[in-house]
Every structure is written in structure tokens, then in C-alpha cells.
Amino acid sequence: QVQLVESGGGLVQPGGSLRLSCEASGSISSINAMAWYRQAPGKQRELVAVITSGGSTKYADSVKGRFTISRGNAKNSVVYLRMNSLKPEDTAVYSCNARGVHYGLGYDDNVYWGQGTQVTVSS
Numbered sequence: 001q002v003q004l005v006e007s008g009g010g011l012v013q014p015g016g017s018l019r020l021s022c023e024a025s026g027s028i029s030s031i032n033a034m035a036w037y038r039q040a041p042g043k044q045r046e047l048v049a050v051i052t053s054g055g056s057t058k059y060a061d062s063v064k065g066r067f068t069i070s071r072g073n074a075k076n077s078v079v080y081l082r083m084n085s086l087k088p089e090d091t092a093v094y095s096c097n098a099r100g101v102h103y104g105l106g107y108d109d110n111v112y113w114g115q116g117t118q119v120t121v122s123s
Helices: none
Strands: 003-007 010-012 018-025 030-039 046-052 057-059 067-071 078-083 092-103 106-113 117-121
Touching: 003 092, 003 106, 018 030, 018 092, 018 117, 030 067, 030 078, 046 067, 046 078, 057 067
Parallel strands: 010 117
Antiparallel strands: 003 018, 018 078, 030 046, 030 092, 046 057, 067 078, 092 106, 092 117
């Protein structure tokens, strides 16, 4: 079992910055992919950014050039989302997601989610 805990959300003015953190706990050797999703009120959940254990990244078009996903360790069990030049339309609950967890010789192909952290961009 894997537990994901996000932190770093809050209220920020337009043009400001925030850094979100997500840490996966458990007897983890590595995680194939960690991602950030977001869901605004009345909208579908959307992929914001993903990073693989090999370091490849992918971003939603709406955040390219403003957001950066990075790893906090070689296991890919800690990831960050640096959000710059925030806009009111970035307001949403941001959730961390883990896919493909390796435990030593074992492998878990379940998808795990964190509880989410609120990001509000408003003046």
C-alpha cells in the first residue's frame, strides 16, 4: 500500500508563485510515474504535469512555461510542482497521483491518489 500526502497549497495573488509537494510513503523502491492533476469547481479533473522515473516530463498546454515538475529523490517518491505566474484560472484542488510502484522484487500496478490540496489564486 502507498499513501500520498500533498502540501503547499494556499491563497496567492495573481502573478504569484507556490510550490506543492507530494510524498509517497511505504516500502517503495521506485515509482514509474508521479503526476499532478487538478479539478476546479464544475470542471473535469485534468492532468497538469507528470514525471517518470527516467526523468521525462509532460505538461498540460495551459501550464507550459509556468509550472515545473521535479523529483525530490531518485526513487521518484517525492515530487514537487513549482507554479509561477499563477492565474485565477489555476484555482483548483491539486492532487498527486502515483502509478507503477516497485517494492524490491515486487510490483504494484494500482493507481494511488493523495487527498488533494487547495490552490486559490485571487486578489
